[in-house]
Amino acid sequence: MTTPYEDRAAALAKEPLxxxxxxxxxxxxxxxxxxDILGQRELLGMLVRRxxxxxxxxxxxxxxxxxxxxxxxxxxxxxALGKFLGAxxxxxxxxxxxxxxxxxxxxxxxxxxAGTASVVANSGLVKKVYLPREVFPLSAIGSGLFNFGIQxxxxxxxxxxxxxxxxxARWGYFIPALLILVLFGTALALLLSAWNVYLRDIQYLxxxxxxxxxxxxPIVYSWELFTGQVVRSFGEGTMSTFLHELYLANPVxxxxxxxxxxxxxxxxxxxxxxxxxxxxxIAVLVGLALVWLCQRVFARLQxxxxxxx
Amino acid sequence: xxxxxxxxxxxxxxxxRKEKSLKERVVNFGRSNLHKEEFWALRNxxxxxxxxxxxxxxxxxxxxxxxxxxxxxxxxxxxxxxVRIRGxxxxxxxxxxxxxxxxxxxxxxxxxASILGLSKQQIDxxxxxxxxxxxxxxxxxxxxxxxxxxxYVRLAFAVAVxxxxxxxxxxxxxxxxxEPFQRKCLERIRQFQAEGRTIVMVTHGxxxxxxxxxxxxxxxxxxxxTDGTPREALRALRADFEEARQEEVERQxxxxxxxxxxxMARFTGIALHTDGGVVLNPELRHGDxxxxxxxxxxxxxxxxxxxxxxxxxxxGTVLWKTTTELMEAAVxxxxxxxxxxxxxxxxxxxxxxxxxxxTLTGLDGREIHHVPDAxxxxxIDDAPSLGPLHIDASFDVRT
Numbered sequence: 001m002t003t004p005y006e007d008r009a010a011a012l013a014k015e016p017l018x019x020x021x022x023x024x025x026x027x028x029x030x031x032x033x034x035x036d037i038l039g040q041r042e043l044l045g046m047l048v049r050r051x052x053x054x055x056x057x058x059x060x061x062x063x064x065x066x067x068x069x070x071x072x073x074x075x076x077x078x079x080a081l082g083k084f085l086g087a088x089x090x091x092x093x094x095x096x097x098x099x100x101x102x103x104x105x106x107x108x109x110x111x112x113x114a115g116t117a118s119v120v121a122n123s124g125l126v127k128k129v130y131l132p133r134e135v136f137p138l139s140a141i142g143s144g145l146f147n148f149g150i151q152x153x154x155x156x157x158x159x160x161x162x163x164x165x166x167x168x169a170r171w172g173y174f175i176p177a178l179l180i181l182v183l184f185g186t187a188l189a190l191l192l193s194a195w196n197v198y199l200r201d202i203q204y205l206x207x208x209x210x211x212x213x214x215x216x217x218p219i220v221y222s223w224e225l226f227t228g229q230v231v232r233s234f235g236e237g238t239m240s241t242f243l244h245e246l247y248l249a250n251p252v253x254x255x256x257x258x259x260x261x262x263x264x265x266x267x268x269x270x271x272x273x274x275x276x277x278x279x280x281x282i283a284v285l286v287g288l289a290l291v292w293l294c295q296r297v298f299a300r301l302q303x304x305x306x307x308x309x
Numbered sequence: 310x311x312x313x314x315x316x317x318x319x320x321x322x323x324x325x326r327k328e329k330s331l332k333e334r335v336v337n338f339g340r341s342n343l344h345k346e347e348f349w350a351l352r353n354x355x356x357x358x359x360x361x362x363x364x365x366x367x368x369x370x371x372x373x374x375x376x377x378x379x380x381x382x383x384x385x386x387x388x389x390x391x392v393r394i395r396g397x398x399x400x401x402x403x404x405x406x407x408x409x410x411x412x413x414x415x416x417x418x419x420x421x422a423s424i425l426g427l428s429k430q431q432i433d434x435x436x437x438x439x440x441x442x443x444x445x446x447x448x449x450x451x452x453x454x455x456x457x458x459x460x461y462v463r464l465a466f467a468v469a470v471x472x473x474x475x476x477x478x479x480x481x482x483x484x485x486x487x488e489p490f491q492r493k494c495l496e497r498i499r500q501f502q503a504e505g506r507t508i509v510m511v512t513h514g515x516x517x518x519x520x521x522x523x524x525x526x527x528x529x530x531x532x533x534x535t536d537g538t539p540r541e542a543l544r545a546l547r548a549d550f551e552e553a554r555q556e557e558v559e560r561q562x563x564x565x566x567x568x569x570x571x572x573m574a575r576f577t578g579i580a581l582h583t584d585g586g587v588v589l590n591p592e593l594r595h596g597d598x599x600x601x602x603x604x605x606x607x608x609x610x611x612x613x614x615x616x617x618x619x620x621x622x623x624x625g626t627v628l629w630k631t632t633t634e635l636m637e638a639a640v641x642x643x644x645x646x647x648x649x650x651x652x653x654x655x656x657x658x659x660x661x662x663x664x665x666x667x668t669l670t671g672l673d674g675r676e677i678h679h680v681p682d683a684x685x686x687x688x689i690d691d692a693p694s695l696g697p698l699h700i701d702a703s704f705d706v707r708t
Contacts, residue, residue, distance in 0.1 A: 009505055042423055054412060125406055129424055303386035304386065306384045
């Protein structure tokens with residue numbers, strides 16, 4: 001007969017000693033980081049649910065509110081831009097067009113802005129419990145994806161109402177486009193949330209950039225409109241090509257174009273940038289590399305989170 | 310014995326920076342060293358803890374206890390040195406650290422247990438036990454922001470003790486809840502000990518250390534000054550506290566003397582007189598008597614004061630105390646040297662070592678001089694009992 005006391009000591013003797021907290025080392029820590037994060041899948045799920053539950057707790061309408069914002073934006077842009085400023089004239093199914101862009105953009109902007117604030121917002125936990133801190137930005141992405149899912153359902157319903165439900169090969173653009181948004185959103189959320197711990201100004205800076213990039217992406221105007229304007233201003237030539245390429249270097253632009261290829265069925269026949277599919281594939285690869293890089297930076301910076309918060 | 314925590318040459322320093330915003334950083338760029346203050350929280354600490362130990366980290370405020378605990382927990386990273394651990398670790402650094410005020414008790418139990426490392430199935434299994442332990446079944450579906458602070462802490466502790474850790478880090482969280490709940494918590498700690506879990510606790514409740522720990526470490530300015538049995542450690546720490554307090558009192562008296570011209574008085578000699586005459590550290594039997602002889606000296610005249618005497622355990626717990634004020638005994642004003650004595654008869658003490666404390670106090674409550682360890686004596690007693698009291702007891706089976 002052994003006592004539980006001895007059993008535990010014997011069981012522990014078999015385990016190796018491990019370093020407390022995260023392993024440092026830029027490249028070597030990658031695997032252990034991934035293992036740590038995977039080990040916390042359940043917690044990640046809980047945190048996402050906490051974000052979602054807590055956000056509209058005590059409000060009567062609850063989740064409906066997460067739809068109100070994009071719908072209000074849709075109405076504003078549809079009426080102000082589409083009708084008054086006449087943007088809808090050249091864009092068939094303008095409402096679907098805008099809502100497609102807003103849905104994609106909503107995912108990205110929520111991932112980045114909520115992600116940036118996530119570590120600071122959870123400072124109580126960061127200071128008191130050791131967890132792989134990546135779970136905080138990742139849970140922001142998770143709750144962003146949930147809201148995105150709801151909006152997507154509405155978008156699909158709208159395409160049915162409009163009589164242009166996307167089918168077949170169109171969906172080939174959807175997957176890489178979504179991947180681009182998630183990968184770049186994750187990379188930025190990791191990087192910015194870590195920086196934000198050391199420099200709180202980051203979160204305000206992010207607000208500004210989110211606002212600017214909203215207009216730099218073809219959300220409320222079409223790619224056709226952009227190219228047309230560029231050519232009118234600079235003529236056909238290197239300058240125009242350069243501006244086109246610069247515009248397409250923005251991965252979010254590619255993702256939104258991809259979304260429009262999928263959901264904006266009546267936009268068929270409108271001009272599309274050359275090699276959109278290839279460009280998106282490259283963006284996905286760049287995004288993957290960026291996620292890795294940002295995670296390593298995050299791992300480095302997180303060592304001092306507890307004392308900086 | 311299996312080593313579960315191994316700390317080697319651990320150092321940690323904090324930089325206290327004064328500015329934070331971008332503007333200030335730009336304005337002060339290059340001069341930022343002027344705005345930094347370094348502070349070593351831990352310096353070259355070596356510590357090895359073997360499985361099943363309950364170890365108390367004690368020390369004055371700011372001595373690095375909590376920092377050490379956070380480093381073991383992996384929350385802070387060392388500047389140099391290593392911390393290595395074995396087995397599953399749960400840190401109770403703050404009860405309910407992961408509680409979200411807008412979620413219900415039930416949701417928070419799941420969230421918090423998950424943060425402490427339980428899986429969904431395990432939580433499902435333990436959920437009833439957790440709620441039962443907390444004793445707040447009625448409110449489990451209420452948002453925790455409506456909880457009283459006691460309920461909050463009860464739920465948090467209930468979650469924490471149902472996590473199945475090999476190493477439990479506890480920071481100053483045992484003194485929670487009302488008395489029955491506290492007793493429940495302490496029972497659980499005892500159970501943990503019996504199950505061979507390692508407990509590292511930071512506490513200012515020195516009695517708790519004496520009661521629970523089988524090892525205690527005194528930290529001071531980031532260094533380990535004593536590492537041994539709780540008795541040794543507590544004695545070292547109490548002596549230390551006393552020294553600091555004496556310095557404080559002296560500084561205060563010096564200040565007062567400058568302003569109020571108050572005379573100072575000091576005990577210059579204390580001795581214990583027993584049947585065997587005056588000896589150092591006399592050995593007595595229970596029921597014996599002794600006389601505490603005191604000699605005090607002042608350069609001026611001291612009036613309106615009382616003389617106190619106390620018997621304490623070597624850990625500093627006062628067992629008995631009286632003063633001339635309480636006894637309403639007249640004390641003449643002291644000029645030059647004063648001689649006093651207390652006669653203590655029929656000491657009802659059990660076997661062990663004891664100290665005598667003496668105090669000179671002004672009638673306005675101001676301390677003039679306090680000697681916490683004025684003399685020692687020991688009691689020889691072969692009564693089959695534990696504790697500092699001698700009580701005659703007998704046992705019979707009632708028929």
